[in-house]
Amino acid sequence: MTTLRAFARLLRDAQTRAPEDLVRTLEEGVASLGGDSVVLLLVDYEQQVLRPTPEQVAGVEVPTAAVVGTMAGRCFSTQEVLDAPAGDRVQVWVPVTERAERLGVLTLVLPELDEERRLLAAELGLLAALLVLAASSYTDRFHLQRRHAPLELAAEMQWSLLPPLAFACGGTSVSGLLEPAYQVGGDCFDYALNGTTLDLAVFDAMGHGLPSSVLSSLAVGAYRHARRSGVPLPEMIGRMDAAIAGLMGDTFVTALVGQLDVRTGRLSWLSAGHPAPVVVRDGGVLAPAQTPALPLGLGLVDREAATPEELSLQPGDRVLLYTDGVIEARAPDGEEFGIDRLHDLLVREAGSGLLAAEVLRRLVQACLQFQGGRLRDDATLLLVEWTGASST
Structure with a gap:
């Protein structure tokens, strides 16, 4: 009860402080453990560095920490509490995570670290x-x-559209990322857990920059409106097609919308000119055949003829939805990243035992490194892991 009251007091204090002063609230919590030197490190949009607040502790500048090669980065990647000697005291790194969304790392110094x-x-x-x-x-x-x-500006609009980058409940988790993080325009993803159904979608809007971002915003809005109306996948696709065709004109969006029954692992999806999902199972890849389909925005979607594809997942399966900017990325010498390379990397990283969010981060970094550190087109990935029947 004492611990509960202490945390309740911290929450009450946070209600009355300026929102940017939350580190002061955390300092009070650390002080109750006899500690100090509190720093909140938040991961950047590219998930390459962790940026600190405050920027100085006891007059000493706090550096930005790389995700790779630092204790803070290791804490972020593994989601484990880490510690190391700091003179006669102990420095501690703690994950800052809401469900599965990795926001950053909290660092602090304690007189000792017992269980x-x-x-x-x-x-x-x-x-x-x-x-x-x-x-x-x-x-x-x-x-x-x-x-x-x-x-x-286009990237600002896209990031404001997104759900949390990661989510987990019961035996199901989902993680997504966009690149290039600071210039992305037309790619987007969305998901929502409604009862026992995990709704999923990935979008790739025609063009680049601000016009593409506006088009993508319309597609996501139409998707959410249809999804929240409770209509089946063919009707969702039809409504999205009509909304884009009725307002934008001479534009299109490729999309893949799907639904996963988290109790049974039954996955169904419809593609609108979009790559099919990739499934990692038992160290190999299942790549369902691509069904030809028109993109959204042409006003030609036949809701009556649209038949969802279906696949029964097995416990431990991971499903990757992606945009063509991933496989069409090119190295400086012109070599294409390609679907086979994506499959190989996905199998390798999925077998590493890492969390789905970290697997996805490493996939994105591999794609960036292949293209010399900068993508020439938007690339989006959404990774779903199903470990078995959910209690949802």
């Missing part, structure tokens, strides 16, 4: 995640902290 303090430090990380998400509705402070480079 009770380790548990309480981990719970402070959970509290930090909730405070960051709540505060971000009222201040731009933490949106700006995540920016390692200027964000273009």
